[in-house]
Amino acid sequence: MEQIIKLIENDLKKLEVSIEQLVTTKVGFIREIVHYIIKSGGKRIRPILVMLSSKLCGYEGDKHITYSAIVEFIHTSTLLHDDVVDNAKTRRGASTANIIWGNEASVLVGDFLYTKSFELMAEGDNFEIVKTMAHTTKQLSEGEILELLKTSDINTSEEDYFEIIGNKTAVLFSVACEVGAILGNVDKKKRLALKKYGYNLGMAFQLTDDMLDYNSYDEVLGKKVGTDLKEGKITLPLISAIKSATEKEKAVVQRVVEKSSITLKDFERVSAIIEKHGGIKYTSDRAMKYTNVAKDCLKVFEPSPFKDALLELPDYMYKRKT
Amino acid sequence: MEQIIKLIENDLKKLEVSIEQLVTTKVGFIREIVHYIIKSGGKRIRPILVMLSSKLCGYEGDKHITYSAIVEFIHTSTLLHDDVVDNAKTRRGASTANIIWGNEASVLVGDFLYTKSFELMAEGDNFEIVKTMAHTTKQLSEGEILELLKTSDINTSEEDYFEIIGNKTAVLFSVACEVGAILGNVDKKKRLALKKYGYNLGMAFQLTDDMLDYNSYDEVLGKKVGTDLKEGKITLPLISAIKSATEKEKAVVQRVVEKSSITLKDFERVSAIIEKHGGIKYTSDRAMKYTNVAKDCLKVFEPSPFKDALLELPDYMYKRKT
Numbered sequence: 001m002e003q004i005i006k007l008i009e010n011d012l013k014k015l016e017v018s019i020e021q022l023v024t025t026k027v028g029f030i031r032e033i034v035h036y037i038i039k040s041g042g043k044r045i046r047p048i049l050v051m052l053s054s055k056l057c058g059y060e061g062d063k064h065i066t067y068s069a070i071v072e073f074i075h076t077s078t079l080l081h082d083d084v085v086d087n088a089k090t091r092r093g094a095s096t097a098n099i100i101w102g103n104e105a106s107v108l109v110g111d112f113l114y115t116k117s118f119e120l121m122a123e124g125d126n127f128e129i130v131k132t133m134a135h136t137t138k139q140l141s142e143g144e145i146l147e148l149l150k151t152s153d154i155n156t157s158e159e160d161y162f163e164i165i166g167n168k169t170a171v172l173f174s175v176a177c178e179v180g181a182i183l184g185n186v187d188k189k190k191r192l193a194l195k196k197y198g199y200n201l202g203m204a205f206q207l208t209d210d211m212l213d214y215n216s217y218d219e220v221l222g223k224k225v226g227t228d229l230k231e232g233k234i235t236l237p238l239i240s241a242i243k244s245a246t247e248k249e250k251a252v253v254q255r256v257v258e259k260s261s262i263t264l265k266d267f268e269r270v271s272a273i274i275e276k277h278g279g280i281k282y283t284s285d286r287a288m289k290y291t292n293v294a295k296d297c298l299k300v301f302e303p304s305p306f307k308d309a310l311l312e313l314p315d316y317m318y319k320r321k322t
Numbered sequence: 323m324e325q326i327i328k329l330i331e332n333d334l335k336k337l338e339v340s341i342e343q344l345v346t347t348k349v350g351f352i353r354e355i356v357h358y359i360i361k362s363g364g365k366r367i368r369p370i371l372v373m374l375s376s377k378l379c380g381y382e383g384d385k386h387i388t389y390s391a392i393v394e395f396i397h398t399s400t401l402l403h404d405d406v407v408d409n410a411k412t413r414r415g416a417s418t419a420n421i422i423w424g425n426e427a428s429v430l431v432g433d434f435l436y437t438k439s440f441e442l443m444a445e446g447d448n449f450e451i452v453k454t455m456a457h458t459t460k461q462l463s464e465g466e467i468l469e470l471l472k473t474s475d476i477n478t479s480e481e482d483y484f485e486i487i488g489n490k491t492a493v494l495f496s497v498a499c500e501v502g503a504i505l506g507n508v509d510k511k512k513r514l515a516l517k518k519y520g521y522n523l524g525m526a527f528q529l530t531d532d533m534l535d536y537n538s539y540d541e542v543l544g545k546k547v548g549t550d551l552k553e554g555k556i557t558l559p560l561i562s563a564i565k566s567a568t569e570k571e572k573a574v575v576q577r578v579v580e581k582s583s584i585t586l587k588d589f590e591r592v593s594a595i596i597e598k599h600g601g602i603k604y605t606s607d608r609a610m611k612y613t614n615v616a617k618d619c620l621k622v623f624e625p626s627p628f629k630d631a632l633l634e635l636p637d638y639m640y641k642r643k644t
Contacts, residue, residue, distance in 0.1 A: 027467050081433060085426040104407040107429055108467045111403060114433070115460040118440050122456040127449055134444040138437040145349050145430045 001316050004309040008051045014065045015047050015072075022069055022120065025112075033109045037097050038076050045205070046071040048313075049176035053194050056306040057184020063124060064183055070120050071176045073113045074137060078144065078168075080110035085148065086231045128182050136175040143167025152232035152257045154242055154250065161236055165206040166199070173202030193300045197310065200294035205317050207287035210235035214271055215280055216321060226267040232257055236286065238270070241279035249273045291318045323638050326631040330373045336387045337369055337394075344391055344442065347434075355431045359419050360398050367527070368393040370635075371498035375516050378628040379506020385446060386505055392442050393498045395435045396459060400466065400490075402432035407470065408553045450504050458497040465489025474554035474579045476564055476572065483558055487528040488521070495524030515622045519632065522616035527639050529609035532557035536593055537602055538643060548589040554579055558608065560592070563601035571595045613640045 005012065023034040047068035054064040082088070083096040084103045090096060098106040114137070121130045147164045150156045177198030181191035213228045214237050228235050234257070242250060253273060256266045274280060291314040301307050327334065345356040369390035376386040404410070405418040406425045412418060420428040436459070443452045469486045472478045499520030503513035535550045536559050550557050556579070564572060575595060578588045596602060613636040623629050 025464060027464055027471070029471055030464070030467060081429050084429055103425070104470055105467075107403050107406055108463065108470055111432075111436070112460070112463040112467060114436055115456070115463045118456040119460045122449075122453040125449075127444075127447075127452075130449075130452060131444040134437070134440040138434070138441045141430065141434040141437045142347060142349055142352070145352060145427075145434060148426055148430055149349070149351055 001312075004048065004052075004312060004316075007305055007309055008048065008055070011051045011065060011068070012044065012047070014062070015044070015068050018065050018069045019072065022066075022073075022116065023113075029105075030109055030112055033097055033101055033105060034076070034113065036100070037080065038072065040092055040094050042072070042076075042092070044068075044072065045317075046075055046172060046176045049173060049198060049201075050180050052306050052310050052313075053177040053180020053198075054183045055180075056301060056304060056310060057181050057186045057190065057194075059180065059184040061183070063126075064180065066120055066124060067129065067179045067183070070117045070133070071172060071179070073117045073120075074133075074140070075172060077110040077113040077117070078140060080106045080113070082144070084110075085144070088227075088231070126182065129179055132178055132182070133175055136171045139167045139171045143169070143171070147233065150234060152234070154234060154238075154254055154257055156234040156239055158236070158239055161234070161239055162203075165203060165210075169206040170199045170202030173205065174198035177201075190300055193297045197294050197297035200290045200297065201314050201317070204287045204290035204294060204314055207236060207283055207290065208318055208320065211237055211280055211283045211287065212321070214238075214274055226262070226271075229256065229267060229270055230262050236283045237274045237279035239279075240282040241274040241277035244277045245273055287318055291315065323634075326370065326374070326634060326638075329627055329631055330370065330377070333373045333387060333390070334366065334369070336384070337366070337390050340387050340391045341394065344388075344395075344438065345435075351427075352431055352434055355419055355423055355427060356398070356435065358422070359402060360394065362414050362416050364394070364398075364414070366390075366394065367639075368397055368494060368498045371495060371520060371523075372502050374628050374632050374635075375499040375502025375520075376505045377502075378623060378626060378632065379503050379508045379512065379516075381502065381506040383505070385448075386502065388442055388446060389451070389501050389505070392439045392455070393494065393501070395439045395442075396455075396462070397494060399432040399435040399439070400462060402428045402435070404466070406432075407466070410549075410553070448504065451501055454500055454504070455497055458493045461489045461493045465491070465493070469555065472556060474556070476556060476560075476576055476579055478556040478561055480558070480561055483556070483561055484525075487525060487532075491528040492521045492524030495527065496520035499523075512622055515619045519616050519619035522612045522619065523636050523639070526609045526612035526616060526636055529558060529605055529612065530640055530642065533559055533602055533605045533609065534643070536560075536596055548584070548593075551578065551589060551592055552584050558605045559596045559601035561601075562604040563596040563599035566599045567595055609640055613637065 019038060023031050025031065050064050050068040050071060079091065080097055083091060083098050084106045088096050089099055121133055143164055143166070147168060150160055150164065174195050175198070177194040178191060181194045210228060213226065213235065238253065242253060245253070253270055256262055256270050259266065294314045295311050298307055298310055341360060345353050347353065372386050372390040372393055401413065402419055405413060405420050406428045410418050411421055419431070443455055465486055465488070469490060472482055472486065496517050497520070499516040500513060503516045532550060535548065535557065560575065564575060567575070574591055578584055578592050581588065616636045617633050620629055620632055
């Protein structure tokens with residue numbers, strides 16, 4: 001990852017300056033809250049995708065910096081609203097914005113970031129990008145709603161799950177890469193390849209995330225492990241385990257999922273059921289599959305350091321512990 | 323108002339059909355909640371402005387129906403999020419969406435309507451409209467945040483107040499009219515005139531709304547009178563009264579504003595202070611002023627039934643009891 005970051009070091013620095021400038025409004029409070037959440041250790045994966053993709057496609061301007069900021073803003077809006085919806089207390093090891101400033105501020109500053117993103121897109125004067133991103137943002141919102149509807153539903157199917165993570169996560173990874181392709185003005189085949197690459201990478205990313213939530217430690221992940229279970233989010237490790245679980249085990253899961261607050265013991269019991277039925281391995285295998293498809297998509301591109309970086313990213317994400 | 327509605331009867335019918343179609347997504351739940359809030363007796367003022375303005379400017383296509391739906395969707399998103407922020411229980415005499423489906427659903431369906439609006443705008447293939455509306459939506463969001471920051475602050479100035487209502491209300495009225503001008507492809511002067519008309523009408527509308535909140539009855543308004551005071555919203559009737567209130571009166575207001583729930587007696591005490599210092603009259607006079615400016619803006623247009631309707635609207639709004 002260090003090598004990847006080195007490759008786009010200047011762009012990443014410009015991004016931070018750009019973010020600061022773009023959230024400077026006459027309402028000082030907005031800057032404060034956006035600054036807090038956006039500077040609290042996000043990995044900037046989506047901006048990195050815009051940067052690498054645009055450079056892979058030969059783009060030499062600097063509009064990609066603004067689009068990088070836009071995808072990060074959209075991502076941050078969803079985090080702000082998610083934390084309200086999930087009543088989350090911590091993110092990346094720090095208190096969430098809703099805990100510090102209240103749900104009201106999180107809802108409204110999330111709205112500000114959404115609407116600011118659209119304003120920036122419109123000002124970008126590239127209608128193709130506006131259309132693609134507007135469609136994606138609507139999909140994100142549908143993904144969030146689908147997830148809400150499936151909360152605490154242990155009958156959530158694999159199909160539901162993949163639709164949810166496709167909409168709530170993969171489409172934003174995908175559009176980040178597609179924007180790079182549009183900026184670079186490459187042919188349809190390459191644009192589609194990058195779009196597909198981003199989608200598969202996003203799927204692998206979310207699957208790994210959901211696996212780590214059952215399989216990692218507080219200190220490393222910067223969030224309480226078992227968060228998904230606590231919030232009633234039924235993810236693939238659990239969905240796959242439930243398929244072969246006994247009636248008794250299903251009843252245990254059902255009871256835990258319905259509780260308003262779960263204990264460490266609850267978490268351990270559900271984890272044991274997942275472990276017994278191979279839920280972690282199943283999820284990990286699926287993540288690996290998406291990882292390989294992602295890498296495969298890049299075949300249409302000539303060798304370059306940016307291609308190498310994009311090939312390395314999926315492995316890095318798959319192997320990450322945080 | 324009946325005459326105005328008759329003039330655009332067909333368009334209004336098309337709008338209702340269009341709204342139904344546009345919120346039909348694979349996620350059935352979205353349709354249910356949007357249907358509930360959008361069909362619960364809204365006056366469709368913003369769509370009416372798009373319709374009358376576009377026809378005044380000679381537009382003969384039917385893209386104005388989609389744009390009418392878009393402004394109504396944006397308005398509805400702000401209502402959904404507002405009700406979460408204000409923890410509102412009723413709107414237009416019925417339970418709010420957050421009471422029926424929870425804050426989570428209101429936040430996410432509000433996001434859906436925002437993002438759906440942007441998707442529709444982008445699909446509309448009129449970049450001028452996309453830019454204008456994206457900028458307006460960001461202003462709306464800033465208005466909401468400013469209002470939140472001034473909650474329960476009895477030192478809120480008149481300047482703050484006008485900035486808040488300008489951003490949270492008037493800009494959407496304004497853009498609704500401007501969209502009509504853009505569709506009709508009129509010259510700059512006429513476009514600016516309609517934009518200004520909408521802005522002034524929006525200011526008059528909000529001033530009247532804030533006045534009615536101290537000066538009307540539950541049955542008529544379809545919402546509890548005193549809602550603003552209860553929610554800590556410091557509006558012009560109170561701001562203007564505080565300027566000439568005694569220290570003792572200010573202390574009364576301060577105490578009430580800080581309470582988490584207010585009694586009828588609290589409301590009556592504050593109302594009496596407002597009445598004594600002419601806060602209702604002051605607000606009403608300001609509303610009348612904006613009403614006149616709005617009407618004056620239309621001078622640049624030739625006589626037409628649509629012009630007559632737009633001239634009638636401000637008076638109708640100013641005189642309304644609900």
